[in-house]
Amino acid sequence: MNTEFLKSISIFIGHFHPLVVHLPIGIIFFLFFLEVIIWFTMNNSLKVVRIYLSFFSMVTTLFGLLLGYLLSAEGGYDLELLEKHEHSGQILAGITVAIFLINLFFAQKVFFEKLFKGMVFAAVVALSIVGHYGGSLTHGEDYLALSQISDTKNAEKIVIKDINQAVVFSQLVQPIINQKCISCHNAGKMKGGLRMDSFEEIIKGGENGAILKVGNSSQSELMKLVNLDPSEERAMPPKGKTPLTSDEKQVLAWWIDAGATKDKKVSELKPDTKILALLKKFEDGAVDETEKLPEVSKIEEKTLAEISQLGININPLSKESNLLDVRCILNKSSWDDKKTASLSKIKDNIYVLELSQTNITNASLKTIAEFKNLNVLFLQNTNLGDSEMNQLQKLEHLEVLNVYGTIITDKSLEVFAKIKNLKKIYIWQTKITQNAVEKFNKKFPSVTIITGSLVI
Ligand code: HEC
Known part of the structure; x- marks a missing residue:
């Protein structure tokens, strides 16, 4: 088990924090109303439940606090608010512990009644403060969802009739950002x-300062992160989300290089013919023949749900297509050949498949060899070797293959040479020799072999 896995599990557990904190909220209020009732009715027999309620309010508050710590590891919160929420949460936890203890030790003392009522009141005040800060931190509705729905759903359609007249930022750059x-x-x-929802916010940058170096895309943090291998911890968008296409990356890079302007049109930034050809693809009605996706029929939601239950995230590739992006993100170590076999039910629809760090063997590769529309395959950090790679020859549409951290040797390169459409292979930390890579590069210049961890 690796630390990344543990981190994602603990963050997942942390996602239950907003749910769990309703327990102490309920119990503390109940404790409060009970005191009010006792005060009004002078019904002393109700006092016996105080100790139990005190106990449960303490336990549930401490549990909520613990989950809160797990959740905060996720990052991305307003730090000032988070700190206030955390500190008030700690104070509340302290108060509930004190309430329980005074119940346990001082219930017979004369000062107990007043002290107890005072503390319960303090707990309610502290609770309101914690709740206020917590509420301000709260996020969107997809909160408990482990697999997040494709961002493309929220993307609005921008119509570009003449690319020369298109405003680069608002019609090309912002829509890409809105989507991904x-x-x-x-x-x-x-x-x-x-924040990336406006020009000003993008220029302002994040917690580590500016993300753009105007005029120099390769020195811009934004481009560095989107160019990382999707499996890298810092890659943007993070693992599991649809990465930027190479066209989209080129548009962003060109915009930055041309001065990261807000209102300039394409023609004003004088694109060269290469860039203009690329930008043309964003014109409305333009169809890029080379990137036309294979058409497949839709898979029923029920079948998808069944397969997802095995521990794999399945997302549509895009709004227009029935192709799927299938990734094993959590519980990688329990993913095996039997589970891969169950993917056969959707085999023609799988376009992206991520099975890195899983326990698959040759049997899985035989199954995968039948996924005829497979375009991107991640097999890094598995126990696969040369004989398993043999199976991949059949995959005519495979363009990107990641096998870094496996035990494959130069022999596998010979197999890869036979995959017709292969464009990129990641072979960092394998047994493939530099010599073999050089030979391969000469023979197959259209294939890029990436031997380092960075993708440029
Ligand atoms: C699923 C959520 C998610 C999506 C989608 C996402 N990011 Fe991020 N982004 C993060 C998180 C989390 C961090 C903080 C990472 C850290 O602190 O290590 C981050 C940090 C960043 C940072 C660094 C900010 C700083 O100042 O440190 C940049 C730049 C960035 N993202 C760019 C992008 C771009 C560009 C995209 C779209 C292509 C994108 N992100 C999509 C979650 C996301």
């Missing part, structure tokens, strides 16, 4: 202290 980044970088959810 905005779900975590907006006013409500400021991951990394960064």
